[in-house]
Amino acid sequence: MTIFKKARAYSPWIYHLHCGGCNGCDIEFAACLAPRFDVERFGFLLVASPRHADILVVTGPVPKQYAPMVKRVYEQVPKPKVVVAIGACACSGGVWYEEDPANYAIVGSVDQLIPVDIYIPGCPPKPEAIINGLIQAALQLAEIK
Amino acid sequence: MGLLHFIKVLTERAAQPITVNYPSKLKPEKTYSQVPSTLRGVPERDEEKCIGCGACASMCCGRATSYEDVNGERLIKLFIPRCTFCYHCVEICPQGALSPSTKFELLLRDKGGEEAYSIVSHKRIACKNCGTFFAPEKLVDEAIKRCLENIDPSVREHVRKDLEKAKKLCANCRKALSVNLDIHTKKYIWLEVKP
Numbered sequence: 001m002t003i004f005k006k007a008r009a010y011s012p013w014i015y016h017l018h019c020g021g022c023n024g025c026d027i028e029f030a031a032c033l034a035p036r037f038d039v040e041r042f043g044f045l046l047v048a049s050p051r052h053a054d055i056l057v058v059t060g061p062v063p064k065q066y067a068p069m070v071k072r073v074y075e076q077v078p079k080p081k082v083v084v085a086i087g088a089c090a091c092s093g094g095v096w097y098e099e100d101p102a103n104y105a106i107v108g109s110v111d112q113l114i115p116v117d118i119y120i121p122g123c124p125p126k127p128e129a130i131i132n133g134l135i136q137a138a139l140q141l142a143e144i145k
Numbered sequence: 146m147g148l149l150h151f152i153k154v155l156t157e158r159a160a161q162p163i164t165v166n167y168p169s170k171l172k173p174e175k176t177y178s179q180v181p182s183t184l185r186g187v188p189e190r191d192e193e194k195c196i197g198c199g200a201c202a203s204m205c206c207g208r209a210t211s212y213e214d215v216n217g218e219r220l221i222k223l224f225i226p227r228c229t230f231c232y233h234c235v236e237i238c239p240q241g242a243l244s245p246s247t248k249f250e251l252l253l254r255d256k257g258g259e260e261a262y263s264i265v266s267h268k269r270i271a272c273k274n275c276g277t278f279f280a281p282e283k284l285v286d287e288a289i290k291r292c293l294e295n296i297d298p299s300v301r302e303h304v305r306k307d308l309e310k311a312k313k314l315c316a317n318c319r320k321a322l323s324v325n326l327d328i329h330t331k332k333y334i335w336l337e338v339k340p
Contacts (some may be wrong), residue, residue, distance in 0.1 A: 038164045088207070091226035091256065095207040111256065119253040123229035126184075126249045128177055131167050133252050 008054065008080070009142035011043040014134070015053035017073055019110070021060025024124040025087035029057065032134070037127045039134060050076040055137050058116075061089035061096045062107040074114040082137045085109070085116045086130060088123040185230035186248040190223070190265055194242035197221060197267035197281035201234035201243060210234055217271065219281045223263045225251060240287070272315035274322065279315040 018026055032039045033046055047053050050073045062070055074083070088094035093108035102108075110116055117140060120133040165177070197219045199212045209227035213220045235243045253261055267281040289308045293301055307328045311319055323329040 035164060037167065041164070088227055088229050091253075092224065094227060095229060097208055097227060099208065109256075116256075117254070119226055119256055121226040121228070121251045121253065122249060125251075128165075128167050129250050129252070132250055135168065136252060 005142040009138050011045070012054045012082075012134075012138045012141055013045050013047045013052055014055045014057055015047055015050045015073075015077065016057045016059075017050075017070065019058060019060045019066050019070055019090075020063040020106075021087065021089055025059040025090070028124045028127055029059065029086060029130060032127045032130050037131060039131055042135065042138070044134060044138070050074075051078065053077050054081060054141055055134070056081060056083045057086060057134075058083060058090050058110045058114075059086045061093055062110055062113060063105055064107055067107050067113055070110065070113050080141055080143075082118065082141050083110070083114060083116045084118045084120065084133055084137050085111070086120045086125060086133070088121055091119045091121050094123065180247055180249075182247065183245075184247040184249065185232065186246045187223075187225055187228060187230070187251065187263070188232065188235050188243045189246045189248075190221075190263065191242045191244065192265050194240045195221070195265055195267070196240055196242075196283040196287045197265075198239065198284050198287075200237050200239060204233045204237040206231060206233060214269070214278070217269050217278055219267045219269055221265045221267070225261055225263065226253065226256060270313070272318055273313040274318040275315060277315055285312055 016026070016029060031037055033044075044055075050056065054077075056074060056077050058070070074081075085091050089096065090110045093103075093106065096103055096106045097108055107113065118133050118137050120129055122129055125133075167177070197212070199219075199221070202210045202212045202221065205211075207227050207229050209225075209229070210221070210223050213222065232245060235245055255261070267283060269278040270280060270282050270285060271278050289305075289312065292308065293305055296304055310326055311328050314322065319328070
């Protein structure tokens, strides 16, 4: 069992789910995968299907039309899974948040649809902040922390 | 020539990896890629300078800053996950209580927890007559101070006495008791004092 946990901590696979963001957070996340910040030196790998992933990275405020797809993608990720919300929009709705009446087109934050484990606030967050969050996600995946 | 140059460049590049050694304890100076002094992080609030006027809350475009009046307290809250670091609050603050910071590592596990909020509380004044709480004490003091700074020096002492009386009453009681307490504004016309 401990071998499985250790393996999970050293090679977590990421699926990036983009739900209606402005691409700011996505560019910062792409910078994390590029050689300058290189999150792959910790064993992270970007995969093309949620069925292969351990960590689900979500960016952007979720449009109401896209809400069912977010749930479907979350269900497709095999257990154990960790969800990381990147950016002010995914964490809390950001500038799209409205109290009363609520925004007619935007759900707001991702945690209204799926359980989120780690929030990385910032608009957009610096790549270092994203790396910090992903490492914490990997540790949580292996139940180390 | 071409080959020598190629080998030279190759060895130079190989000696300096461009990857930022981010979570490193061995070389702390190379930990971060670039943290310029103008990097926008969460704005920091000076509790002593803040007077609780709520200008930051009215200016916040993302509804991250808000204020709440709970009995004898006014709570000014900044919900950090919603803050986009636009710094409208820093620009508008009349007291200069908010200052920019470069704090960017803001990882949260619990969105409703204490870490997600930065809260400052202010004491509100209770009305001497009816007992209801109204404006924060610091805000009223600052308003009186600014009013006396800008007023004509000949009437300053006179107005100061009136403001000290009016400070202790809420807006409704001030209207009702203005004649009894001799703080009615029209008395300056009766007194023939030119402001």
